[in-house]
Amino acid sequence: MQDGAPDKRVDVARALRDAGFTALLAFGLFLPLIGFQTVTGIRNDLVLTTRWPLLFAIVAIVGAGRLAYALVFEPWLKQRTLRRVQPPPSAWRALASKWFVPFAIGFVIAYPAIVVATAGFGGAVKWVDNFGIQILIYVMLGWGLNIVVGLAGLLDLGYVAFYAVGAYSYTLLAKTFGLAFWILLPLAGILSSFWGILLGFPVLRLRGDYLAIVTLAFGEIIRIIIINWVDLTNGYAGISGIPRPTFFGIPFNANEDGFAAVFGLEFTPLYRTIFLYYVILALALLTAFVTMRLRRLPVGRAWEALREDEIACRSLGINTTNTKLTAFAMGAMFAGFAGSFFAARQGFISPESFTFLESATILSIVVLGGMGSQIGVAIAAIAMIGGTEIMRELDFLKKIFGPTFDPTQYRMLLFGFAMVLIMIWRPRGLISTRDPSVFLKKRKTIAADLIKEGHG
């Protein structure tokens, strides 16, 4: 199709054939696991039931989807690629990109007030807690891991171990010695970064996928130790009654010396939630700020050089051992901060919160956002965590699919599916351009197709 007019005809016969084939494939795929269901019978044995209507509905949807793709979407895609010309950089776009970050920061600062104004005091707790704090924890973890993966190019699949170290450090020190949150927060960060260095040492020689698998193994080892060291960590049962953070010594409770009473307000649990929201917001912004500054320091430049080409890095006299260890330590420190915040917010921790799935979630946020891009990581965290949280709110689906339908079941299913789809759509993540910290005359972003990474 290099010369002449684009072929606008749609081959209906081919589309139908493809759709039929896809439907047949879907039938084969879903026959065992959707067509049949194993349920526990009366005598406690497994009994098979069939779900033919559901199976045929899914097969029909898949077939119809393939047909629609071939008839509508594919021609449209072809048209678009043929028509594609470089759009002139509009003034509006430049303005938007210039004001995006200040606007976003302003929005997250005003977020609790906006929520209280729209949802009222009663409804606001959920929105600030489940959406605000939950997403910000992942934004912070994503930014922390971004130092290791995005800047230094060290693929870490066991990041949650440092998060766990932070959470357990805070919990155990607070419960044993009665120290306050603000003293333990830096302490937890320091302990975590020690662990980062400790685990970083043996894996210095590894790179790429191998590094990922070994860090995964370390993460699992730490989790198994937490599960089995019952004397210290109470094992699976977890630790409850963790001291909550106070407002500079004033606790958030309904007592006379509580926050509400001191400031002459009516008691509601919302104050603590809003306070926690601002704490995690400050921590997350601190992470972003430190990362931004570090990128301009020699160590940050060494990280990025290491990511692009380790051999070149070494021949230029950069000490790769120290560079890698500082990256691990910095990343682990922020995970430790986030972990101690997590423990203080929940008041309860157990090994359940630190599974491999968490590591995978954080890594996918970093990669989906575009490695190294802080804005991309934040957007990915909002999309992935906010998206799965919003599944809890879709009660109207119960009206469509019947009262037994529980949308929360499908959260992780869709999460995994979304990971695959986003990777196919944008393999380098949402924001794939590079923003150089050193430039000759003018700062220019580097397009994704010009970036060729080493083996890091």
Added chain:
Amino acid sequence: MEVFLQQLINGITLGSIYGLIAIGYTMVFGIIGMVNFAHGDVFMVSAFIALIAFLILTTWLGITSIALALFIVLIAAMLFTSLVNWVIERLAYRPLRGSFRLAPLISAIGMSIFLSNFVQVSQGPRNKSIPPMIQGEFVLFTRNDYAVTLSFKQLIIWGVTAALLLAFWYLVAKTRLGRAQRACEQDQKMAALVGVDVDRTISMTFVIAAALAAVAGTMYLMYYGVVSFSDGFVPGVKAFTAAVLGGIGSLPGAVIGGILIGLIETMWSAYFSIDYKDVAAFSVLAITLIFLPQGLFGRPDVEKV
């Protein structure tokens, strides 16, 4: 001594299952250089397919001959799991071939999350257990009231694994497909130039990997009699450990690595602590990768500028 012998038998059985999964990792890594993270979950899916096939045969069709039932279950699991893995490769990995290095890994992690949650949603989160298919055992010898036994189940697992490995070895070493596979492993572009259909060869690699994982899944179900949606991750990582220990890319290495991992795990459980048996396997993984990254039978990876 008796405990040791018994654990040796148990370890080889467990190791055969790991070895069968490990071949899938090693083949896929060899040909497209990617850690197929979802492979452990493909194994779990195959165990579920085997479970359902077994229930259809015994409760609906009333087949009483266990040997026949087991044979049909094995074939069904291999067929359907191959289909699953073929589709996964087409949808999740092929579009990312030649793309950014991390993309296939993330896609595979997403697929792994998807598969385990798909099984959880479609089959329920509870453990699925079936009555023991095969009972009976040989008592090898008894000393101090401790009988060292070799159960029929274990014997079947050994036999099936050995037979399949032989068939598989023939496939890779002697057939046209095996030759194409080895050619793609060495140089895909060159293989394509001399007329090897690279896409098809890679697809077939995934199909074979899935078929072997399905054998492992069926054996796992028969051996333990219970399976749950979360059973893919840990055996998957252990099988990957086996592949690394044997030298990734090396097929005999994968099997021997699998048996070694099985032995390490059972011996560790018997002599040290059963709670920390996963730590043993993971530590072996870390130690191998750090001190012997090319594994026992692998070629050292030469780094070029």
